[in-house]
Amino acid sequence: xxxxxxxxxxxxxxxxxxxxxxxxxxxxxxxxxxxxxxxxxxxxxxxxxxxxxxxxxxxxxxxxxxxxxxxxxxxxxxxxxxxxxxxxxxxxxxxxxxxxxxxxxxxxxxxxxxxxxxxxxxxxxxxxxxxxxxxxxxxxxxxxxxxxxxxxxxxxxxxxxxxxxxxxxxxxxxxxxxxxxxxxxxxxxxxxxxxxxxxxxxxxxxxxxxxxxxxxxxxxxxxxxx
Amino acid sequence: xxxxxxxxxxxxxxxxxxxxxxxxxxxxxxxxxxxxxxxxxxxxxxxxxxxxxxxxxxxxxxxxxxxxxxxxxxxxxxxxxxxxxxxxxxxxxxxxxxxxxxxxxxxxxxxxxxxxxxxxxxxxxxxxxxxxxxxxxxxxxxxxxxxxxxxxxxxxxxxxxxxxxxxxxxxxxxxxxxxxxxxxxxxxxxxxxxxxxxxxxxxxxxxxxxxxxxxxxxxxxxxxxxxxxxxxxxxxxxxxxxx
Numbered sequence: 001x002x003x004x005x006x007x008x009x010x011x012x013x014x015x016x017x018x019x020x021x022x023x024x025x026x027x028x029x030x031x032x033x034x035x036x037x038x039x040x041x042x043x044x045x046x047x048x049x050x051x052x053x054x055x056x057x058x059x060x061x062x063x064x065x066x067x068x069x070x071x072x073x074x075x076x077x078x079x080x081x082x083x084x085x086x087x088x089x090x091x092x093x094x095x096x097x098x099x100x101x102x103x104x105x106x107x108x109x110x111x112x113x114x115x116x117x118x119x120x121x122x123x124x125x126x127x128x129x130x131x132x133x134x135x136x137x138x139x140x141x142x143x144x145x146x147x148x149x150x151x152x153x154x155x156x157x158x159x160x161x162x163x164x165x166x167x168x169x170x171x172x173x174x175x176x177x178x179x180x181x182x183x184x185x186x187x188x189x190x191x192x193x194x195x196x197x198x199x200x201x202x203x204x205x206x207x208x209x210x211x212x213x214x215x216x217x218x219x220x221x222x223x224x225x226x
Numbered sequence: 227x228x229x230x231x232x233x234x235x236x237x238x239x240x241x242x243x244x245x246x247x248x249x250x251x252x253x254x255x256x257x258x259x260x261x262x263x264x265x266x267x268x269x270x271x272x273x274x275x276x277x278x279x280x281x282x283x284x285x286x287x288x289x290x291x292x293x294x295x296x297x298x299x300x301x302x303x304x305x306x307x308x309x310x311x312x313x314x315x316x317x318x319x320x321x322x323x324x325x326x327x328x329x330x331x332x333x334x335x336x337x338x339x340x341x342x343x344x345x346x347x348x349x350x351x352x353x354x355x356x357x358x359x360x361x362x363x364x365x366x367x368x369x370x371x372x373x374x375x376x377x378x379x380x381x382x383x384x385x386x387x388x389x390x391x392x393x394x395x396x397x398x399x400x401x402x403x404x405x406x407x408x409x410x411x412x413x414x415x416x417x418x419x420x421x422x423x424x425x426x427x428x429x430x431x432x433x434x435x436x437x438x439x440x441x442x443x444x445x446x447x448x449x450x451x452x453x454x455x456x457x458x459x460x461x462x463x464x465x466x467x468x469x
Contacts, residue, residue, distance in 0.1 A: 100416050133444060135423045135430040136415065199416040203431035215435035218448070 052088035053081035057095025059122035066158035085111040096124035114185035143208035249277035278365035301354040304386035309400035310349040381407035399424035
């Protein structure tokens, strides 16, 4: 403590992030719990993620299995599948998104209130999967809405979904509530709603939202030229 | 039993009588009942030998009602309706003609090739079974005039209720218009959609991004797009540096 008194300027009221875990543990053993609003807020949010109750294909069966007693998604506080987008925090896009279904999925996303998160579950939701070269399947839901967690698999096992959920919890816990790096839902400039594609004569219009998604550069372009 | 093998063999080679649902039997029945209709047998050369009947589309509805209500056939269940697209094709026929040798030698065999244009058409194939008689299938086909403007066929939904969605799907994916269908709308694609994706000449919208292993049509399109990008930029600039 004598070392602390020799510091030149008095430190501001310490936020929880400024003391080490060992010091916090020492205080906790003396019955003093130190935390910050940010930590408390994120702790609460990350442990009560309510998913939207909707499934699109076979991945939905695995999602249902994750909710049953064997895998028990309730251990992570995400067992309350809400039938209304107004009450949901998380959209698990579980399965093939057909082009006919895509506008409805985007509309559901727009109807969810912030803060909201999106998990693309399975190969189809990520990229179109085995149906990518078909005429009627959207080549990844990230063409229209921002995706936080991608879970590969065809379909992914319930454990994979739980792992994705844990990663989402870590992402939520790392979010800031103030400053330039504040979470998306706390910034006024970050969009919450995204344009819903319309049915065209040959494809949905537009076929992707360039504000959200752009095709990646082709590293094999020179090899394709021959 | 072992003392008379020859007589047993003789019994075995006697052909069993054809069942009532055999295509030739049904054809004979239909020709007796509908002498004006043009009905022909379409042979299936495969081992299944499931021959089918090509019906005259003007009589198709009457024939279908007959097949359903005939006491011998009672084909009361249509299990499956399929669409088939037969595109226009050019057939090269090779004929071998023997030409007498003027020098007096043996005849020369010359191949003569003739080209024949066969216009395409669309087909609807119905697989019929009888729940009452426990027999089937009887396969009937309907053929359109061409692939562009004469694409109307009589709907068989008034005969078999189970054709409803399947005819809608054929209308959606192949573009056959079923006359007399109670609710002819697209089944899978949205109403604004204009194409017929299961036709052989359908080109899917090009909304692919880079793929690790492009092949077939995707590879051809990727090459075309790279060439177009190069032409648009006007320079021979590589998008990515070579590693």
